[in-house]
Amino acid sequence: MIRLLVFALFVLALAGGFAWLADRPGELSVVWQGQRADMSLMVAATLVVSLVAAIMLAWWIVRVVLTSPHTVQRYFRARKRDRGYQALSTGLIAAGAGDAATARKMHARTKGLLRADQEPLIHLLEAQAAMIEGRYDEARQTFERMVDDPETRELGLRGLYLEARRLGAGEAARQYAERAAETAPGLPWAAEATLEYRSQAGDWDEALKLLGDRPAGSPEEKKAHARRKAVLLTARAAEKFDADPKGARDDAAQALKLVEDFVPAGLIAAKAWLREDNVRKAAHLLERLWKATAHPDVAKLYVRARSGDSAADRMKRAEKLEAMRPNNAEALYVVAEAALEMRDFDRARAKAEASARLSPRESAFLLLADIEDAETGDQGRIRHWMNQALKAPRDPAWTADGITSAEWRVVSPVTGRLDAFEWKTPVSPIAGPLEEGSVNSVDEAIRTLPPLAIETKPAEARRDEPAVAGPEAVDVPAREEAVAALKEKPVPARVPETAEEDEEEARPFFGLPDDPGVKGEPAKRAASGTFRLF
Template identity: 65%
Template structure:
């Protein structure tokens, strides 16, 4: 496009020049070797421009003829290179499609048409072909060659990293990922792999430093980087809680600034503040996160913030949580548990049934069973609530990769992934199956059997007394005495008398212990008798 514009401008300039000369006519005289040459100015300019153009054409022809061997060589070289790149492209497509035969064929053709030092992608094609064919050692050697090359270092390190992960060589994979992260911090796979491995080893300081470097290089999104750093700070704070509560508090508060919905960070911060006797600050942190997302662990820590509180004081704190987040199953269950401890059984039953109506779960119905045992002690009603618990969905727990943990962990024990645990209901094939496929808490509450008549007349402590009576040992007077029935002794048999000396007993012929051979009929008795009477003879 630029050349076309330049050509148009040149033509316009020539036209303007000739027009300017035409408007201003003149004569040009030239004396050369005694001859006088006269012509108009327009004609002289035309001849001059024609001579310049002819000179340029002659120079171009001479240059073309002089450089023709190099031009021809370059043409064939470019044609060969184009064929090589075409083979390389076809081979990479075949390797991606899983066609090992075509990929190997194109790799050989590309190697013959293009030099390897000029195009390192040939190593990649050969490595991919070796992986498809199952020749992992050859592929590993190709990746090592690529890792030594400055241009393909990152590609070779990634191939070696994937091969090490496939073989389960976690230490080698860690080294490859660290090399890639040091040479190229902008690689997200190297940064995340190194981050996960350092987190598995508990190297929180190194992991946080690497995360800051990757964040400066814009490898991770800002929100994702803040979340991961908050998790790392929470993990470091949990490790420092026993030895250095102040440092644990600072890390946990920094994690909450990055992610104010991280429940483990709030728990660690509150525990550290409680250790420093800062009850009000710790309670305010728990109340703040409780307003966002009610959590059973937050409620448990908030209710038992002070060790010397009575059951009534804990009930008051549970009611405080209910006022902060009303009409919530976790809030109602927390009040029900505290009321059960305070022996306010009517309030406990009301709150537990309300929690069951909002979100039926296994723990809520088990809580109702405990309330029933403390209130009436009716075994039938207790079994009713326990049966409902078996049919209810499981309670949420810290779950990652199909594994549940009683406490939050920063790294998954299965995959080693950072921030893998989530508070959710674990998968269970036995959860909550009913006849219509759905558990109705109202039906479960309405179908509660009435209190047995023998349980109505007794106090709640009666079942314990009954159990204590049942567990008493049997007295000696109550034990049954043996009857004086006559005992029949077995009759004594007299041994058989031995035979007399003159008598002969008939004994059967004893068979060989191992039996006779299958082809040996044995010695017949008649032949034995005849042989004993006859004398020895050869014939």
């Protein structure tokens, strides 16, 4: 474009010069070797311009003749280079697609058309072809040669890192990643791998230093950076909690500033406040986390914040949690546990059933079994609830890479990935489709469940029974022992004396019972005093 513009300006200037001469006519006389030549000024200018053009044309012809060998050589060299790059591109595509034969063929063709010292990608194609064919030693040697070249150093280190990971050589992979991070700090894979290895070793200070405080570009990258820093701060806080509670609290508070609803950091900070007997700040923090997440660990720590509280005090705290998150399965479950500790069985059963209605899961049905065992000791009902717990979905837990943990962990023990644990429902190995003829909803099970006979005791005998401290103190027999006991020993029953009592006993339960009892007249059952299950 610029050349075209310059040529147009030159033509315009030349035309303007001739027009200027045409407006100013004149005569020009030239005397040379006794000869005199007279001509007009326009003719003289035309002769000069023509002479210059002839000289330039002659010079161009001479230059083309002199440089023609080099031009022809350069043309064939460029054609050969183009064919080489085409073969290289085809080989890389074939290597990515897993076509070992084509990749090897294109590599041989590329080496004949291009020089390896001029095109480093030839080494990459060679390594990829060797890895596809299973020649890992040759691929590793190729990557080592690439490390010696400054242009391909990072590419060679990544190849060696992936090969070490494949072989399970963690220490070698760590060294390759650290070397790549030193030479090129901006490499994401090197920084990520080095950060994971620092985390696996528990070197939180170096991990935080490596992570740095540099903000990322996009909002998603900024959020991921903040999350990762919060995870590392929480890990350091958990490590120093026993020796330095204040330092652990400061790290956890800093992590909460980055991620406000990060439960592990909140639990550590609350425990640190409780160790300093500052229950008010701990309760305020736990209430804020409960409103945001409704996490069961938060509820458990909140209800049992004071070790010397009575069951009534714990009930008040559980009721406060329920008021913050009404109609929440976790809140109802907490209240049911507190009611069981107070031996308020009616309320405990009602809250546990409501929790199971909202979120049918294993712990809710086990709690109902605990309530039944503490109130009546009816093995039939206990067996029924434990069977429901066996078929119910598992409780949410900290899960990562197919394994569950009772507490949050920083890295996955399987893959070593940082921040791998998530609070979610793990996959149940025993969960399966319902049997033919069984109910498929909780409400339908409630409607179809007939009443079960309950063994009752006089008021004096109940007062003599030991109090139950909580769900953890209830001794629930194993499933197999309960089934054996039911087969060997019948369960006594009685007939309700009043209509109100009969209505109370006919209150619906969750799930379809495994053993509703023997069909028969109530009077006949009352006369015998027992009924047979088998």
